[in-house]
Amino acid sequence: MFEKTGIPSAEMIMEKFPSIERINQGAVAVVECYKEIPCNPCQTACKFDAIKVGEDINAIPKVYSENCTGCALCLSKCPGLAIMVVDGSKSLDKIEVKIPYEFLPLPTEGQIVKGLNREGRHITDVRVLKVLNPKSYDRTPVVTIEVDRKFLYEIRNIESEA
Amino acid sequence: MISVELAVIGGGPAGLCAALSAAKSGAKVLIIDKNKNLGGQLIKQTHMFFGSEKQYASTRGIDIPDILINELDKYKDKVEIITEATAVGMYEDGIITVLEKEENYFKLSSKAVVVATGAYEKALSFPNNDLPGIYGAGAVQTLMNVHGVKPGNKVLMVGAGNIGLIVSYQLMQAGVEVKAILDAAPKIGGYLVHASKIRRMGIPILVSHTVKEAIGKESLEKAVICEVDEKFNPITGTEKVFDVDVMCISVGLTPLNELLSMRGCEMKYIPQLSGIVPVRNENYETTVENLFVAGDSAGVEEASAAMVEGFLAGLCAAAKIGYRPKDFSERKNDYINQLKNLRSGPAGKHILAGIGQVSGR
Numbered sequence: 001m002f003e004k005t006g007i008p009s010a011e012m013i014m015e016k017f018p019s020i021e022r023i024n025q026g027a028v029a030v031v032e033c034y035k036e037i038p039c040n041p042c043q044t045a046c047k048f049d050a051i052k053v054g055e056d057i058n059a060i061p062k063v064y065s066e067n068c069t070g071c072a073l074c075l076s077k078c079p080g081l082a083i084m085v086v087d088g089s090k091s092l093d094k095i096e097v098k099i100p101y102e103f104l105p106l107p108t109e110g111q112i113v114k115g116l117n118r119e120g121r122h123i124t125d126v127r128v129l130k131v132l133n134p135k136s137y138d139r140t141p142v143v144t145i146e147v148d149r150k151f152l153y154e155i156r157n158i159e160s161e162a
Numbered sequence: 163m164i165s166v167e168l169a170v171i172g173g174g175p176a177g178l179c180a181a182l183s184a185a186k187s188g189a190k191v192l193i194i195d196k197n198k199n200l201g202g203q204l205i206k207q208t209h210m211f212f213g214s215e216k217q218y219a220s221t222r223g224i225d226i227p228d229i230l231i232n233e234l235d236k237y238k239d240k241v242e243i244i245t246e247a248t249a250v251g252m253y254e255d256g257i258i259t260v261l262e263k264e265e266n267y268f269k270l271s272s273k274a275v276v277v278a279t280g281a282y283e284k285a286l287s288f289p290n291n292d293l294p295g296i297y298g299a300g301a302v303q304t305l306m307n308v309h310g311v312k313p314g315n316k317v318l319m320v321g322a323g324n325i326g327l328i329v330s331y332q333l334m335q336a337g338v339e340v341k342a343i344l345d346a347a348p349k350i351g352g353y354l355v356h357a358s359k360i361r362r363m364g365i366p367i368l369v370s371h372t373v374k375e376a377i378g379k380e381s382l383e384k385a386v387i388c389e390v391d392e393k394f395n396p397i398t399g400t401e402k403v404f405d406v407d408v409m410c411i412s413v414g415l416t417p418l419n420e421l422l423s424m425r426g427c428e429m430k431y432i433p434q435l436s437g438i439v440p441v442r443n444e445n446y447e448t449t450v451e452n453l454f455v456a457g458d459s460a461g462v463e464e465a466s467a468a469m470v471e472g473f474l475a476g477l478c479a480a481a482k483i484g485y486r487p488k489d490f491s492e493r494k495n496d497y498i499n500q501l502k503n504l505r506s507g508p509a510g511k512h513i514l515a516g517i518g519q520v521s522g523r
Contacts, residue, residue, distance in 0.1 A: 003349040004369045006357030035354045036507040038466070039212040041220035057214050058507025077220045079210035080355025103335060120364025138222065140210070157362040 007118050008034055013153055018065040020088070023095070023152070027070020027087035031061050033080065045077035072132075075100045076140035086152065094146050096129065097155055101143045106131055107160040115147055116157040124151050126158060166192040166242070168479055169258060169272035171249045171421065174202020175465045176457025177278035178230040179472030180479070184276075185237035187487045189480035192270070193241065194260055196248040201227030202280055204465065206303035208335075209328050212353070213466035216500055223465065224307070249279075252425040256453075273483040274452040276475050277422055278468075281415035281436070281458035286320060289375040291411075295382030299329045299412035306336050314408035318385045319343040321412035322367055324352035324464075329412060330360050341404050344371040346390055353509070374401060376409060385409050419459040425450055434516030435461025441522040444498065445478035446471055449522060454479045461520075463513055470500045 002008050018028050031042060031051060040053040042061050050068035053061050072085045075098060085098040107113050107128040115126035126145040133141035147155045170181045173195035181191045199205055207223025218226050234241050247262040249270075258270040283298040285291070297305075297313060299321070305311040317338055319330045322345035330340045343360065348370050350357045357367060370390050377384040389400035416437035423429050428441040428449040439461045440448040447454050456475040457468035474497035481490055505513050 002354065004367075006350060006354060006361035006367050008358065032358065033355060037212060037353050037355070037509050038214075038464075038504045038507055039219060040214050041210075044215055044220070056506060057503050058509070077210075078355075079212050079220055080353060081359045082355045104337075116362060116364065118358065118362050120362050138210075138220075 002034065008032065010153070013118075017086075017153065018063070022065050023086055023088040026089040027072075027085050027096070027098075028065045028068045029063055029070065029072075029074060029083055029085050031063050031074075032082045032084070033061050036060055039079060041077045041079065042074045042083065045074045047071075047073065072098045072142050075142050076137035081140070084156070088149070088152070093149050095149050095152050096144055097147055098142050098144045099157065100140045101158065101160070102140055103160065105160055106133065106141055107143060107158065111160070113145070113161070114159040115145065115151065115155050116159055117154045118156045120157065122159070123154055124148055126155070128158075163269045163271060164192070166190060166270065166272045167483055168192070168274050168276065168476075169194065169270055170276045170278060170476070171258070172202065172278035172280055172457070172459070173197075173200035173243070173245070174278060174280050174457060174468070175204055175226065176280075176459075176468040176472035176475075177202070177276065178227065178234065179469045180276040180278055180454075180456050180476030181241060182230060182233050182237075183473040183476030184480035184485070185234065185240040187477060187480035187485040189240065189483065189485040191241050192272070193243045194247045194249055194270075195243070195245050198245055199227070200231060200243065200245065203300070206300070206307040207328075207465070208307050208332055211466060212464065213504060214500075217466035217469055217504070219466070249421060252421040254426060274454065274479040276454040276456055276472070276479050277419060277459055278455070278457045278472060279418045279421065279459045281462050282418045283411070284414045284416055286373065286411050286413050288373045290378065291376060293376050293378045293382045294380070295378065295407050296376060296409045296411065299325050299410050302329055302408070302410050303332065306332060312336060312338055313410075314406075315339060316341055316406045317408040317410055318387070318404050318406045319410050319412060320373055321345055321414070322347075322350045322352055322357065322369065323412065323414060324356060326410075326412035327352040327356035327360055329410060330365060331356070333410075334360075334363055334365070338408075340365050341406055342366045342368055344368040344373075344387055346370065346372045346394055348392070372396065373409070382407055382409055415458060415462045417459050417462060419455065422448060422453070422455060422459070425453060427453065428522065430520050432461065432516045432519050434512040435520070437462070439520055441520045443522060446475040447478060447482070452479070452482055461513070461516055464504070467501060467504050470497050470504065473497050474501070
């Protein structure tokens with residue numbers, strides 16, 4: 001189905017997520033790269049050897065979550081915008097999620113925006129905690145949102161309105 | 163008559179890299195390009211590129227021409243550029259005729275040539291496909307990303323290959339509503355990371371669908387689409403109507419290389435390379451000696467491969483006319499390995515199958 005719709009199945013998503021114990025320890029990258037394409041900037045971007053593509057740049061990136069600091073450098077480097085960072089260490093009922101967001105208007109800190117799932121459906125409202133857009137991100141801002149924990153495996157996008 | 167050592171026809175990704183590679187080896191190069199600005203299609207590609215560092219992966223396409231032109235600047239005394247100049251013919255004696263700014267028509271002779279003329283967009287036939295509001299994806303990108311003009315307000319994207327997916331995303335970035343993306347194939351053709359990032363914006367992707375007809379008086383008002391069976395025959399009763407003022411046709415590209423046919427290169431129709439392409443050896447030299455090809459004119463692929471082909475063809479063309487640098491083998495092997503790497507995955511399978519049929523000599 002994924003190849004017909006662009007929507008990964010729940011099983012595919014779960015395979016990309018580290019264990020809930022790891023998520024609860026602190027920020028960690030989730031790399032939703034499901035199909036082999038010739039591409040390896042995620043590996044190049046990572047300073048901690050937490051993402052490996054290897055010799056064959058078509059290989060699917062492998063995440064070594066024990067090395068990942070959740071720094072989110074890879075988020076703005078992935079040409080497919082396929083990476084997000086999740087952090088379950090901040091609260092029992094909320095998670096923090098960092099996503100790349102290349103649309104205007106950029107949300108502002110503290111703003112409540114629509115939280116969307118992988119179909120673009122509005123599933124919950126989320127609070128914007130931080131918006132980072134330094135020059136090194138090369139016009140791919142990274143937005144940190146606070147989301148109800150029950151949407152951990154569903155949240156993937158936001159819609160920011162003027 | 164102008165005489166040069168190496169003529170590069172086309173200043174897109176492949177041509178710029180060919181010129182750079184040849185100049186680096188010491189050859190004097192003339193780049194001819196029909197547009198005002200160098201860079202070819204790169205100047206519209208606001209997204210980040212795939213590939214690896216050597217092919218400027220993760221860099222936005224729009225920023226790559228400047229990187230290459232700055233590099234070319236280091237060889238200022240070796241590189242000449244004529245823009246707004248179209249190579250209109252290439253004759254049996256090797257003479258190229260060029261029309262510059264539609265007024266200056268001149269002959270060009272050279273010791274070697276790299277043809278890097280790119281590709282053109284395929285069309286799609288359906289009733290009223292000539293209504294204003296029905297664009298090729300390239301035109302939409304030119305309007306939006308070069309001139310800052312919105313092509314319309316509500317778009318139906320036809321084609322879920324990489325271009326269709328990327329242009330849909332760029333339309334949304336420009337604040338244009340994309341109603342849906344359709345494709346006659348049963349699967350999404352483009353990279354699925356692109357498909358996913360559009361899908362999570364809420365845009366449906368409809369595979370096994372085609373355009374039945376366009377409706378409108380002065381310009382496009384509605385698009386009627388329908389499902390197709392596995393043989394691409396429309397299924398009656400499955401019609402859907404979209405209120406759109408733009409239909410963006412993105413059904414693939416085909417190599418643009420009539421100059422090579424005219425010159426007498428052996429050409430073959432290779433579906434995997436999207437059309438008629440020249441037979442060439444591993445140096446990208448065609449069956450006509452000292453005539454090289456690179457980029458989409460050799461077979462439609464990603465720009466990353468076009469750039470590496472350009473580097474390879476430029477290196478080999480320069481070597482052929484006496485500029486063989488000490489590190490020739492090292493550079494050549496590097497380019498060949500980069501191409502191998504880019505094509506070694508599932509996405510490159512059909513490309514390799516196509517190239518296997520045109521590798522001569």
